[in-house]
Amino acid sequence: MTKYNRSNKPASSEITPQGVYLSRRQLIKGVTAVGGLALLWAARPKMPGSDLETVEVISTPAGTLTEGAGSIAPTAMPTPVTDELGMDLTSLTDITGYNNYYEFTTDKTEVARLSKNFNTSPWQVEVGGHVSKPGIYDIDDLRTKFDQEERIYRLRCVEAWSMVIPWLGFPLHKLLAEVEPTAKAKYVRFETLADESQMPGISAPWYDWPYVEGLRLDEAMHDLTLLSTGIYGESLQPQNGAPIRLVVPWKYGFKSIKSIVKIELVEDMPVSLWMAAGPREYGFYSNVNPEVDHPRWSQATERRIGSSGRIQTIKFNGYEEQVAHLYAGMDLKANF
Ligand code: MTE
Numbered sequence: 507m508t509k510y511n512r513s514n515k516p517a518s519s520e521i522t523p524q525g526v527y528l529s530r531r532q533l534i535k536g537v538t539a540v541g542g543l544a545l546l547w548a549a550r551p552k553m554p555g556s557d558l559e560t561v562e563v564i565s566t567p568a569g570t571l572t573e574g575a576g577s578i579a580p581t582a583m584p585t586p587v588t589d590e591l592g593m594d595l596t597s598l599t600d601i602t603g604y605n606n607y608y609e610f611t612t613d614k615t616e617v618a619r620l621s622k623n624f625n626t627s628p629w630q631v632e633v634g635g636h637v638s639k640p641g642i643y644d645i646d647d648l649r650t651k652f653d654q655e656e657r658i659y660r661l662r663c664v665e666a667w668s669m670v671i672p673w674l675g676f677p678l679h680k681l682l683a684e685v686e687p688t689a690k691a692k693y694v695r696f697e698t699l700a701d702e703s704q705m706p707g708i709s710a711p712w713y714d715w716p717y718v719e720g721l722r723l724d725e726a727m728h729d730l731t732l733l734s735t736g737i738y739g740e741s742l743q744p745q746n747g748a749p750i751r752l753v754v755p756w757k758y759g760f761k762s763i764k765s766i767v768k769i770e771l772v773e774d775m776p777v778s779l780w781m782a783a784g785p786r787e788y789g790f791y792s793n794v795n796p797e798v799d800h801p802r803w804s805q806a807t808e809r810r811i812g813s814s815g816r817i818q819t820i821k822f823n824g825y826e827e828q829v830a831h832l833y834a835g836m837d838l839k840a841n842f
Contacts, residue, residue, distance in 0.1 A: 589658045589670050591824055593810070596669035598738050600811045605745040606663065607764060608713065609698065609705035621744035624704055626765070629749050635695070635770035638686035645749045649735055652676035656739070657732055659755035661762070662794045662823045668808045673753055674736030679727045681769075687723065691771035694726040695719075696752055696763045713783055719763040720776030720790065721754065724832055730755055730825060733766075756825040758792045789842040791833075794823035798839050 587595055605617035610624075631648065634640035643651075654674050662668045682694070700716035702708045708715050725731065732753040735742055742748035747764025754761045760780055780788035787801055796806045796819040807816040822829050833841070 586658065589660060591660075593660065593670050594812070595658065595672055596810075596812050601669060601671055601737060602743050602745055604811055606665075606759065607707075607745055607747070608710070609700065609707045609715070609717065609765075610745075611707050612710075618743070618745040620706060624744035624748065624765075626744065626749040629767075631750065631766055631769060633681065633685050633769045635772050636688045636691035637771050638688060639684065641685060643681075645735075648676075648681070648733070648750065652680050654735065657753075659730075659732075659753060660823050661753075661755065661759050662808060662819065664758035664760055664788070664792070664800065664805075666803065666805065666808045666819075667811055668817075669811050672738055673732060673734040674739060675732045675734035675750075675753065677729050678731045678733050678752070679729065681733065682727060682771075685771070687771045690773050692723055693772050693775055694721050694723060695768075695770045695772050695776035696721075696766050697768035697770075698763055698765050699767045713779055715779070717763060717779045718776060719752065719761055719778045720772075721761070722775075722832075723771075725754070725829075728829060728832070730828055756793060756822040756829045758794060760788070761792050791838075791841050793829075793833070793838065793842075794819060795821055795838055795842075797821070798842050 589595070603618055604614050606614060607617045607621060610617050610620040627645070629645040631643045631645070632640075633643060654676060656672055656674055658670065658672045660668060660670050678694075696719045698717035699705075700708055721731070732755075733750055734747070734753045735750050737743075737746060742751065744765075747762075747766075750766050751764040752762050752766065761778075775790055778788070778790065781790060794805075799805050805819055808819045809816050820826075
């Protein structure tokens, strides 16, 4: 079984300065990328998927030339620069420069600029609903109360692009254990801040703000499910969902809700923003599944940001061994 908990190890960025990560990435990009940049910065759609490109499908992972395996790699690197499948970490430049955060804009390359002054301090997260000990948690308390672990996860967007991100955070189950869910709690509902004065995208009338997401309680309690407060050992930047966001690596990226202000234990299945906006296209479960296409495009392959070509999408985004039991006996096509 892959080891995810690296809490007792220093964060990658403590060992490897960001500049070293990035210069190594540049070097590798120079060797592997063929015209990838033009694709990378394509214009942003209004609905997920309208910016899908048609590019050549290659059968091997774009990350084949990894730092660990490549002859151009320096040998003195003491920390992993790939995930457990040997896939390259995405550069911080790409992680912070190509984002989905519709509260600010639907233009992926403009999110960073428009969210630059987003005020994330002070910040509180209200945890309540069917729990014995509801509470309001200050973000600084959450950072100190729970050990911050580094976890390298693949992020697969429903739009068929992906990244590999070294998150910093703590498992959601630790917070849920604090509030003690009661027998009535069957699902967890998450809510993002909706502040029109700071978030220009909220004026868009076609979405039902605030951004809402949900998990079944057992999904929420799974050890892979992370509340993230950082990336590459640094605090989250606004465009990535500062100061705290969810990361559910075996589900499409839209389940990983950003800038959370409310977590509620509920009895009924929550209706997410995307379920409300397009019930035929976005289901509650949204597990990464190359065998179940989106009604408007194939989910069989994906474009790894920072690499050229396409790679095969893996069922449950490569976390099948850890999570498949959660869906035993379920029809994954009906429960998309
Ligand atoms: N959370 C909120 N509040 N608003 C959003 O628009 N976009 C989702 C998800 N969380 C989104 C959100 C989508 S579609 C994806 S793919 C991921 O965030 C992208 O995360 P990233 O920008 O950090 O890569």
